Amino acid sequence: MTKPAEFYQRDTARHPPAFTPDYKTSYARSPRFSLISLDQGVGEVTGPTFGHGDIDAGDNDLLSNYAQPGQSPIGERIILHGRVLDENTRPVPNTLVEIWQANAGGRYRHKNDRYLAPIDVNFGGCGRTLTDDEGHYHFRTVKPGAYPWRNRVNDWRPAHVHFSVFGTAFCQRLITQCYFEGDPLIPRCPIVQTIPDPDAITGLTAKLDMNATIPLDTIAYRFDIVLRGRRATLFENRMEGT
Amino acid sequence: MMADDLGYLKETASQTAGPYVHIGLAPGAAGFDIYDQELGWDIAGPNAAGERIRVQGRVIDGTGSPVKDVLLEVWQANAAGHFAHPDGGGEVEDGFRGWGRVITDFQTGDWAFDTVKPGPCPGRNGATQAPHLNLWIVARGINLGLHTRMYFADEGAANAADPVLTMIEWENRRTTLLAERVEGDGPATYRFDIRLQGDGETVFFDI
Numbered sequence: 001m002t003k004p005a006e007f008y009q010r011d012t013a014r015h016p017p018a019f020t021p022d023y024k025t026s027y028a029r030s031p032r033f034s035l036i037s038l039d040q041g042v043g044e045v046t047g048p049t050f051g052h053g054d055i056d057a058g059d060n061d062l063l064s065n066y067a068q069p070g071q072s073p074i075g076e077r078i079i080l081h082g083r084v085l086d087e088n089t090r091p092v093p094n095t096l097v098e099i100w101q102a103n104a105g106g107r108y109r110h111k112n113d114r115y116l117a118p119i120d121v122n123f124g125g126c127g128r129t130l131t132d133d134e135g136h137y138h139f140r141t142v143k144p145g146a147y148p149w150r151n152r153v154n155d156w157r158p159a160h161v162h163f164s165v166f167g168t169a170f171c172q173r174l175i176t177q178c179y180f181e182g183d184p185l186i187p188r189c190p191i192v193q194t195i196p197d198p199d200a201i202t203g204l205t206a207k208l209d210m211n212a213t214i215p216l217d218t219i220a221y222r223f224d225i226v227l228r229g230r231r232a233t234l235f236e237n238r239m240e241g242t
Numbered sequence: 243m244m245a246d247d248l249g250y251l252k253e254t255a256s257q258t259a260g261p262y263v264h265i266g267l268a269p270g271a272a273g274f275d276i277y278d279q280e281l282g283w284d285i286a287g288p289n290a291a292g293e294r295i296r297v298q299g300r301v302i303d304g305t306g307s308p309v310k311d312v313l314l315e316v317w318q319a320n321a322a323g324h325f326a327h328p329d330g331g332g333e334v335e336d337g338f339r340g341w342g343r344v345i346t347d348f349q350t351g352d353w354a355f356d357t358v359k360p361g362p363c364p365g366r367n368g369a370t371q372a373p374h375l376n377l378w379i380v381a382r383g384i385n386l387g388l389h390t391r392m393y394f395a396d397e398g399a400a401n402a403a404d405p406v407l408t409m410i411e412w413e414n415r416r417t418t419l420l421a422e423r424v425e426g427d428g429p430a431t432y433r434f435d436i437r438l439q440g441d442g443e444t445v446f447f448d449i
Contacts, residue, residue: 030384227253
């Protein structure tokens with residue numbers, strides 16, 4: 001029987017550290033001790049699985065999944081699509097991708113959001129889908145607006161969509177945010193700037209994708225996601241018991 | 243997306259889940275009803291064997307205050323020590339998913355979920371891992387989701403032999419991963435407070 005292989009060690013230089021004082025909320029919510037590195041076992045190299053019985057086909061269409069019949073939300077109509085791959089460049093099929101975002105005015109449909117921009121009655125702001133056999137996902141939505149937030153007195157979030165992705169193992173679990181290329185707020189944002197590596201920030205920036213645009217209808221952006229890859233099992237790697 | 247000289251891609255960088263994570267992952271809590279079925283509310287369906295337990299606690303920040311906008315995910319084995327995954331070690335009962343999502347009360351920061359107590363599961367190199375829950379914590383102010391484990395304080399012998407607990411160099415930090423059983427009526431209840439920072443800081447893992 002083939003034993004499941006371990007995943008590559010996480011490259012911490014790609015990720016924000018826990019303590020990032022310019023993002024003030026991290027101050028009291030960041031562990032002071034270092035993380036204890038754990039050799040992966042069965043609970044780390046496995047993770048929850050999802051199927052088409054868990055979601056509905058229309059869950060990935062934010063233009064319609066909360067709209068009144070015959071109506072749609074206000075804002076730029078966009079297709080946001082891409083692939084989920086692993087570090088070995090292999091597609092991650094059939095994995096759950098969930099998104100949430102503000103509406104075109106920068107307002108979230110959340111009981112704790114009190115920004116003065118109005119709620120859009122036709123926009124919920126969340127969607128979910130499973131990647132196909134080649135790791136592709138796509139959503140239809142409106143481009144979210146920028147909005148102010150309480151950090152320094154005049155901080156604004158660039159337009160962004162939050163992404164939650166599973167992969168096949170709990171150690172691949174990832175939440176991130178997708179930005180849109182050309183947004184001048186990206187370099188000014190203390191949350192974006194928690195990431196020390198400029199190349200990693202570029203990786204969070206969706207690119208205008210004219211080839212996926214539907215003429216006279218919906219403009220498209222492409223955002224690919226990379227999850228941790230795992231070793232090939234060419235040699236026994238002493239994970240007895242799994 | 244660029245590959246390096248050896249052809250590998252780099253993992254996408256993490257960003258905080260932010261204060262409005264509920265919209266995407268638990269929209270009912272955000273205040274609206276959109277999906278026919280929210281995911282993660284049923285960790286161990288009615289067919290799952292084993293002792294029914296409730297786990298409750300708080301996540302506490304470095305000032306000693308409860309974190310009221312946190313989301314936790316749990317990933318656990320069933321009572322036989324199997325995970326619901328093709329490489330999970332064996333069969334699980336129909337309806338046992340072993341995965342759940344938990345959010346805090348926005349006023350108090352209290353959270354709780356119901357499940358079954360997991361069994362011991364295999365560890366590396368022939369070792370046996372004591373019953374435990376794998377937990378993953380995201381919130382505003384947490385830049386990369388935090389992995390930790392909850393063990394059961396009343397499993398003293400199993401815990402003493404657990405390869406992960408015993409690997410923690412500082413014995414006084416191991417107790418941060420132990421949940422105490424709470425006496426009372428109703429289902430067996432375990433209390434697990436997670437301290438992000440400061441006195442009694444919980445052990446978090448890089449897995």
